[in-house]
Amino acid sequence: MRILCARTKVVPVTARGAARSAALSEVRLPPSTSAPGPPALELRGITVTFGGITALSDVDLAVTPGTVHGVIGPNGAGKTTLFNVACGFVVPERGAISRRGDRLERLHPHDLAGLGMARTLQGLGLFDRVTVLENVLVGADRHARTGFLGSLLGLPRAAREERELRERATDVLDRLEIGAYAARYPASLPYPVRKRVALARALAAEPDLLLLDEPASGLGAADMDELGDLVRGLVSDRAMSVMLVEHHMDLVMRVCDEITVLDFGRRIAHGTPDEVRHDPAVLAAYLGEEVD
Numbered sequence: 203m204r205i206l207c208a209r210t211k212v213v214p215v216t217a218r219g220a221a222r223s224a225a226l227s228e229v230r231l232p233p234s235t236s237a238p239g240p241p242a243l244e245l246r247g248i249t250v251t252f253g254g255i256t257a258l259s260d261v262d263l264a265v266t267p268g269t270v271h272g273v274i275g276p277n278g279a280g281k282t283t284l285f286n287v288a289c290g291f292v293v294p295e296r297g298a299i300s301r302r303g304d305r306l307e308r309l310h311p312h313d314l315a316g317l318g319m320a321r322t323l324q325g326l327g328l329f330d331r332v333t334v335l336e337n338v339l340v341g342a343d344r345h346a347r348t349g350f351l352g353s354l355l356g357l358p359r360a361a362r363e364e365r366e367l368r369e370r371a372t373d374v375l376d377r378l379e380i381g382a383y384a385a386r387y388p389a390s391l392p393y394p395v396r397k398r399v400a401l402a403r404a405l406a407a408e409p410d411l412l413l414l415d416e417p418a419s420g421l422g423a424a425d426m427d428e429l430g431d432l433v434r435g436l437v438s439d440r441a442m443s444v445m446l447v448e449h450h451m452d453l454v455m456r457v458c459d460e461i462t463v464l465d466f467g468r469r470i471a472h473g474t475p476d477e478v479r480h481d482p483a484v485l486a487a488y489l490g491e492e493v494d
């Protein structure tokens with residue numbers, strides 16, 4: 203877990219200082235600056251049913267700012283449903299969603315960008331008839347303020363914004379080492395590159411909370427390792443928070459600071475990778491499967 207550095211003033215201890223200690227003990231200290239603050243995303247008491255099936259039952263999850271929070275569980279445990287609640291695709295019957303301490307009464311998928319959130323989905327959702335760069339521009343354009351009419355009329359601000367968006371999209375592609383594919387069409391590219399394009403599109407919106415659904419699916423071991431480094435880099439270099447739903451246990455154990463484990467729609471464990479790995483309830487849920 204990333205600990206923010208507290209700017210603590212160090213006061214040397216002297217005899218006089220010791221004599222003052224009683225009085226000082228009554229002085230209220232400001233709250234520690236090392237506290238991570240309210241969760242980047244908090245899901246509390248989330249319950250979802252589909253017909254007669256309870257997909258989630260009273261599930262809690264809090265993404266600590268500047269950390270990667272993994273969600274794992276056997277097939278049918280409720281991971282995708284929880285992810286869809288976090289994205290606003292599924293409205294829970296009961297429970298509360300908060301972002302940085304602010305309760306969101308109703309979360310719609312189109313609210314995500316405005317809330318500083320972005321997601322990638324299992325299906326990549328790329329537009330095949332436009333280039334990689336244009337796909338990424340779709341993610342970047344939440345910052346554009348001129349609007350459709352301004353672009354249509356060719357207003358100078360629209361041209362400037364367009365240029366800035368292209369620069370940002372190109373920058374993200376370069377950062378993910380896929381700049382060489384900017385002018386290509388997604389369908390012509392290998393799957394791991396398309397996965398990066400989908401990630402680039404999410405990052406182009408400059409979110410501080412990234413929701414990733416099965417980012418490693420379909421990737422080989424080398425690509426998965428690179429993905430792990432990339433996710434850790436986002437958190438450590440850019441102070442981003444990540445919620446990661448993933449089947450690949452080795453990736454989850456390597457990149458996550460905290461893990462929530464679901465089984466049959468319930469949260470059966472939560473903790474660090476080491477805690478979760480040795481949790482008897484988790485071992486029982488994964489009976490017959492490798493946990494690490």
Ligand SMILES: Nc1ncnc2c1ncn2[C@@H]1O[C@H](COP(=O)(O)OP(=O)(O)OP(=O)(O)O)[C@@H](O)[C@H]1O
Pocket residue numbers: 252253255256257275276277278279280281282283284
């Ligand atoms: N739209 C739906 N309609 C009916 N039942 C659903 C729907 N979506 C999910 N379910 C059911 O809810 C439960 C949780 O499903 P969910 O897809 O969230 O689990 P999961 O952990 O993501 O599973 P997997 O690892 O297999 O993708 C399952 O019993 C599933 O059959």
